[in-house]
Amino acid sequence: MTSTARKPSRIQTENRKRIRDAALGLFSTHGFRGTTLDQIAEACGMHKPNLIYYYENKEAIHIDLLNTLMEEWLSPLDAMNPDGDPLEEILGYIRRKMEMSRLYPRESRLFANEIVQGAPRMLPHLESTLKPLFDRQCGILAKWMKDGKIAEMHPAHLIFSIWAVTQHYADFEAQISVLLPGDDKRARGADQFVEMMFRKVLTP
Amino acid sequence: MTSTARKPSRIQTENRKRIRDAALGLFSTHGFRGTTLDQIAEACGMHKPNLIYYYENKEAIHIDLLNTLMEEWLSPLDAMNPDGDPLEEILGYIRRKMEMSRLYPRESRLFANEIVQGAPRMLPHLESTLKPLFDRQCGILAKWMKDGKIAEMHPAHLIFSIWAVTQHYADFEAQISVLLPGDDKRARGADQFVEMMFRKVLTP
């Protein structure tokens, strides 16, 4: 029985990464169907058949991207410490989300594209990976509320609102930059507003 | 000199509408590039060349959709009355936005797709139509704040947060329905949460 999966060589690891990086930029702004293999190839300085050498097909690149990025994208949520100070834990999470919107807008938009279009390639992953994590965090929030540490509210909707507001700055940047031009202190203004907002909401 | 623009016939008006309706459903879930003329044609029971008879090309359908829907999409913002009760005016706006997320998720996702991908076909429209409206509403909010009617904060970011939270329920429905299954009272829970949230934020 021959081994079907060999461990990847140095070149393989490197080139797959180059491909993912180029594909991330393109998929996140043009969507899956709006991106061609030729575009990806040119963006990473390779030839089209070379992409297919590393990935079975176009969809495999997209799926690998989603899977690879999913866990680091969710890691801040997992970092919420049940034994820490509730308000500070949540605000810390919000700050990390704002930071990620600023540092990794491509990742944010990649997921936004995928979800807006009905998550055709990610639904199973949402079920299996995100859902348990989400439920656990809802549990932590619920306990903090029951203990009177933060205001009582529906934990799930609280998380939704945090995601909505923080990711909005990455996903809708095209709109925001039209409505609020004069770039320099926009990020700080956003951070301050969001912190103020959730502090108010969460204070019992 | 022959007239270049004739007034549209009854059939023209009807069929253009049929096309727009079919295209709205497809563009909003598959994006512009992810939707084919054949799909649109089948969805509205026409043949492909017939689409081209009514619209110059595929892009013209998309542009017409965006333009046609833009103003009704923005109308609730314009309905905010500067002389009304500030808190109630804003909460009323938020309620209408939540209602629109529920009744017109296709429109919401159409715009979301467009903006996430950098608004390639809508940037001018954002500048010319949305921006003035947005600035005016920011002015109204600022005045309410100065008068001490609502809490002091950055008006633009307040509007962003309202858009983010309300549209999130339409745009990210695929995710929400995984995380919060058992559909029946989700909409009411969302309404209640959002109202509670912004009431807290806005109360001085």
Add this chain to the structure above:
DNA sequence: CAAGTTTTTTACCATTTGGTAAAGTTACGA
């Protein structure tokens, strides 16, 4: 360094897709 293996490149192909030409059909005003 020679033999084998991995990686890259060139040339190509089948399908999809946006769009056209033109004949056929229907609606409608005089």
Add this chain to the structure above:
DNA sequence: TCGTAACTTTACCAAATGGTAAAAAACTTG
């Protein structure tokens, strides 16, 4: 009701696109 303009359908096409075949080049290892 007849002629014309509006509309629909059939048959087609060229370009774009995802993907393949196979030779050439580069790298690895005994």
